[in-house]
Amino acid sequence: MPFRSTQPWPPDAAEPVVVERAEGPGGELVLRAAHAGHYEIISNGTFLMDTRNGESERLLVEAALGGLAGPGGPGRPEGAGVRVLVGGLGVGFTLAEALRHERVAEAAVVEREPAVIGWHREGGPLAPFSRGALADPRVRVHRADLVELLTAGPAAMGGRFDVVCLDIDNGPDWTVTPGNARLYGPEGLAALRRALTGRGRLAVWSAGASPAFEERLRERFAAVDALPVPVPRGEPDMIYLARDLP
Template identity: 45%
Template sequence: MLASARVPGSLHELHLFRRDRDYSIAVSGVPGELMNSRMHASEDALAELGCAPIAGRRGARVLIGGLGMGFTLASALRVLGPDARVTVAELVPEVVEWNRGELGSCAGYPLRDPRVEVWVGDVGAALRGPASFDAILLDVDNGPEGLTREENGRLYSPTGLRAACRQLTPGGTLAVWSAHPAPAFARKLRQAGFEVQTHGVRERPGAGANHTVWVGVRR
């Protein structure tokens, strides 16, 4: 174990581990790992699927909720153009520092890209005000059925989804990652104003657990 960090507004802690060249993050009191540097294909897919519809827009603005190990951010930067701006909202300050340190090597240190700005705080606070983003990518907690923080459920509530819809420019996309299928969630997205596609993605290419990515396009 390399480091620990308290999750704001929660009794849980995040623990950063390294084994040889592999890294993992676990949540106190929750069996297994929250994420592992060897298994990130679905995080890559979140950015690829969510940014594909707006990749050709000049000056595209993207909000990513949850930094994690930086794989979603790195994938988004590969899809987007050189004039894009990507804001990463991360609740836990230590996770940002881990990514600026040795953990950042896993995804190629995407925080060093000049197109990136980091906002330390709840991504829900960024989903207020007039439309300002072309894509919003949410990899917060464990998806709509959260693990670490009750407040995260507000993001995926009808009110939270409508707020995300209002933050998107016309034709903008909301992409949501989940470790579980949550079949009712697609209906909630449609009710909030999105045209929805559901994608099943493996955590490793052709192997590992099945994760889910929903992509909603603002009507």
């Protein structure tokens, strides 16, 4: 039974307070309101994402879109806009960043949890952080398991993508649910490669380096970069960027 607090939010509490607790396909999901109007998402008792920073979640888009050849690429008419796939809505930083770029003609966002999508609808607690992205006509929301959708092939999402930004876990070695691990293995990487256009670029977020994942990417893509993003404390976040065209 979903729990929703009757307190007005954000309560700006010194200690985080639970705003909503929901059971979803990936287990228990909790939205907490924290100090200074911020929010935290907890998945099965593990911290998943909050609204405080988001630099590396935005850089995920910059890294992938930045070097994209275009606007017309191989097999695409001159002037055709960029199709972006965002895997994991979270607090919406990555999606909002993609939409900032005028050359992005379509952004498909795949999110497994109905509660997360609801938090971004008009008037929802996370809508200001995704800058109202769900109301943008370029956005297509797929309420689905990304791993299953990718395995079904490009037609399941209306064709291939020029940019794929993946951030559904804390990284390839720290998945939120066991089934997500498939995404970072041979089967998942083959599906990801199939989802990309010829000029396509894949960006994967990770809390920390994953040398084994980087190696698997190098086996499948012509060019791979591992970009560290410094964080205030501890090991840098990592963005893995993979592509076939230079």
